[in-house]
Amino acid sequence: MATWRKRELGGLLLLLLLGVCSPVCVEVSSGTEAVQGQNMTLLCISCMQREEVYAVTNVEWYYEPGNGNRSLIFEYIEGKAREHVHSPFKGRLQWNGSKDLQDVSLILHNVTLADSGRFICNVNRTLHFEQHQHSTSSNVEIFLTVSTIKKEDFTSVLSEIMMYILLAFLTLWLLIEVVYCYRKISKAEEVTQESVTDYLAIPSENKESCPVPVEEQ
Structure with missing residues (x-):
């Protein structure tokens, strides 16, 4: 009985595979x-x-x-x-x-x-x-x-417009990122410059016991 069921299941699986693999027109x-x-x-x-x-x-x-x-x-x-x-x-x-x-x-x-x-x-x-x-x-x-x-199809025109909008958005986002990074770097440089200036203003006899502050990145 078990062997018959295995054969039946095997035949059913083969039919399903043939149905999936057969070309569709x-x-x-x-x-x-x-x-x-x-x-x-x-x-x-x-x-x-x-x-x-x-x-x-x-x-x-x-x-x-x-x-x-x-x-x-x-x-x-x-x-x-x-x-x-x-x-x-x-x-x-x-x-x-x-x-x-x-x-x-x-x-x-x-x-x-x-x-x-x-x-x-x-x-x-x-x-x-x-x-x-x-x-x-x-x-x-x-x-x-x-x-x-060639006549422009509405779908292709709409796709082209969406592509330009996306390109403009990505350009604006990239510009904002560049400005943000530039300001962050400038601020870090200002802090470092102030620290160096303060260090130079300390008398030489006190510099050995006064390490230069380092900003954590």
Whole structure:
């Protein structure tokens, strides 16, 4: 009975460890604002609900400008990532997907003002079970806006203001400490000078029996 309980506890502990150590996929939305001349990550995360099942994943990226003419710009098919021959971003797209293909993002290099528009990430998966196969699909849409100057976000501005306030406070505190230490040293020097002056004023025949007072530090 004790051996069975030990095995049960050991199995339960192993399951808990596997649950803690297994990778976690979190679906995060992509940024939608880019700056002309910089690189932009088009984030597309599509989590698998059952990671223990073997799956074949194919990805298609589409671009739709303001006129509504959608075109295929990139694809990941049968384990190979390639840019479409008629892509308007020719030579500027880079595959940035993860090994488990839950993150199937792209990097758009050297963004231009003409790159503003709608990007569609289409993920198709075929799950292979023992008795059957099951296909799933998901779409992520990114409405990209390109500007010539990076817009300051309120949080970053507030953080910068707080940093300057803290810096000013530390500078003031340091100045107060320097003044305090200077006054303390000056006062100690005055006391020492007075003691020496008093000692010199004592007749020479009495100096041997009159030690110079030393201020305790």
